[in-house]
Amino acid sequence: MGTAGQRICLWTAPAVAVIWLVCFFVFPGFTAPLSPRLPAEAVAAFYADPHNLARTRYGMILFNWFGFGFLPFYGLITVQMKRMAHNSEVLAYGFLATATSAATLLSVTILFFQVAAFRPDRDPAIVQLINDMAWMTFTVPVSFLMAQAGVLALAIFLDRQAEPVYPRWLAHLNVATVLLLAPCVLASVELDGPFAWDGFWSYWVRIAVFGAWVVAMFFAALRAMGRSA
Amino acid sequence: MSAWKQNRQLELWIVWWSMPVFYLIFMSCYFVVARTMPPPPPHWNPAEILHWVELRHAGIELGYLLFFLTIGLPGWHIGLIGVLLARMSVSPAYAYAYIGTMAAGTLPGALLNGFGYALLVLRPDRDPRALSFLYEFANLTFVGTMGVFFVGSFILVVAILLDENDILPKWFGFACFWNLTTEFTVAPAWIFQHGPMTWTGGITYYWNMVVYGVWQILYFVVFYQAIRRIPSRLAA
Numbered sequence: 001m002g003t004a005g006q007r008i009c010l011w012t013a014p015a016v017a018v019i020w021l022v023c024f025f026v027f028p029g030f031t032a033p034l035s036p037r038l039p040a041e042a043v044a045a046f047y048a049d050p051h052n053l054a055r056t057r058y059g060m061i062l063f064n065w066f067g068f069g070f071l072p073f074y075g076l077i078t079v080q081m082k083r084m085a086h087n088s089e090v091l092a093y094g095f096l097a098t099a100t101s102a103a104t105l106l107s108v109t110i111l112f113f114q115v116a117a118f119r120p121d122r123d124p125a126i127v128q129l130i131n132d133m134a135w136m137t138f139t140v141p142v143s144f145l146m147a148q149a150g151v152l153a154l155a156i157f158l159d160r161q162a163e164p165v166y167p168r169w170l171a172h173l174n175v176a177t178v179l180l181l182a183p184c185v186l187a188s189v190e191l192d193g194p195f196a197w198d199g200f201w202s203y204w205v206r207i208a209v210f211g212a213w214v215v216a217m218f219f220a221a222l223r224a225m226g227r228s229a
Numbered sequence: 230m231s232a233w234k235q236n237r238q239l240e241l242w243i244v245w246w247s248m249p250v251f252y253l254i255f256m257s258c259y260f261v262v263a264r265t266m267p268p269p270p271p272h273w274n275p276a277e278i279l280h281w282v283e284l285r286h287a288g289i290e291l292g293y294l295l296f297f298l299t300i301g302l303p304g305w306h307i308g309l310i311g312v313l314l315a316r317m318s319v320s321p322a323y324a325y326a327y328i329g330t331m332a333a334g335t336l337p338g339a340l341l342n343g344f345g346y347a348l349l350v351l352r353p354d355r356d357p358r359a360l361s362f363l364y365e366f367a368n369l370t371f372v373g374t375m376g377v378f379f380v381g382s383f384i385l386v387v388a389i390l391l392d393e394n395d396i397l398p399k400w401f402g403f404a405c406f407w408n409l410t411t412e413f414t415v416a417p418a419w420i421f422q423h424g425p426m427t428w429t430g431g432i433t434y435y436w437n438m439v440v441y442g443v444w445q446i447l448y449f450v451v452f453y454q455a456i457r458r459i460p461s462r463l464a465a
Binding site: 036039051084085086087089090091092093094095096097098100101102104105108123125126128129132135137140141142143144145146147149150155158160169182185186188189191195 | 240299305309333
């Protein structure tokens with residue numbers, strides 16, 4: 001059933017997921033993402049609105065606390081990857097490195113949102129700049145999640161044992177994650193449409209894909225833990 | 230099991246091959262497609278910056294799209310170096326320190342440059358003060374990121390020179406030290422706006438690129454040779 005320490009790492013994942021969900025509903029910019037087309041004055045007005053301001057500040061303080069929250073879970077996945085029948089630990093280490101980079105990017109995003117909300121009466125051009133940096137950092141660097149899912153897919157495909165650590169379908173799910181996330185990089189050049197940072201694909205599909213990935217990995221890790229001594 | 234899966238060190242070879250592929254794309258993005266390297270000078274006013282950016286608009290968009298798609302791959306390469314370090318006689322501490330340090334390095338070392346240029350071309354009509362900030366942010370962070378690579382190189386130097394298992398050649402340890410010294414020669418970029426010590430100067434930028442370029446090629450070669458010598462964990 002795994003050690004007590006491993007079980008704690010596993011169960012932090014649903015706890016953190018619930019907190020992230022709360023942050024999602026508290027920050028008004030998540031339930032209705034800000035369009036890149038918004039003029040600077042409208043962006044500044046969003047942060048200056050007393051209702052939005054309080055929810056941004058408190059929502060982002062919570063998100064800041066738990067922005068790195070999945071790292072214990074990723075640590076557990078790394079341990080389970082090291083149990084795979086591979087020639088070396090390269091894929092497990094690669095997973096840990098990419099997962100750490102992805103979490104760092106999210107924490108920087110949160111800081112930008114917090115800086116924007118710290119002094120909302122700033123010059124609108126500067127508020128817009130900080131807001132742009134937040135959305136760009138939040139949306140565009142999907143490559144880390146892609147590399148994270150990609151290395152995991154490779155690891156599952158190459159797990160050469162009769163009873164592999166993770167089931168084969170999880171490798172396919174990770175490949176699908178890579179493919180579905182890739183178009184989100186278009187948010188770096190699009191101001192409108194499904195690939196803009198508030199667009200259907202770059203925002204809603206990306207969040208849904210990440211959510212599905214976490215759920216699938218949680219159950220896979222739970223099952224793998226149940227089968228380990 | 231398929232025959233190809235039996236290949237000794239297949240995982241390391243896949244990761245190794247992703248290195249030249251990634252660096253070819255990475256360098257092409259900067260030097261050929263976006264043409265943001267070599268960097269333009271620090272003393273330009275917003276009108277000059279805007280003119281220069283507009284000449285490269287489509288190139289910067291395409292170049293940085295490719296950059297953003299592939300920039301996660303160095304995380305795999307960190308894993309490869311982690312495996313080599315873990316096999317050295319020093320201590321696994323060096324492998325873990327390297328993985329931790331370098332996983333943080335991509336953000337200041339490359340991504341901030343990408344965000345700066347992407348935001349410049351996304352909204353070229355933004356306030357000129359914000360435009361200047363993004364331009365300086367993109368170039369200074371790229372050239373002036375020092376600490377993370379200083380520590381990364383330091384770990385490699387100490388581990389390679391002390392290692393008794395001969396995982397990597399000793400001369401490569403000295404090459405890593407040579408690369409480490411450029412983390413000091415780039416420091417003046419944070420101060421000067423004119424001359425050879427700016428972010429695009431001969432002493433700061435060009436010397437760094439020569440040393441880094443040579444080191445990067447050596448890096449492919451020594452890792453290739455090292456992987457061939459590593460026994461498989463599965464054979465044990």
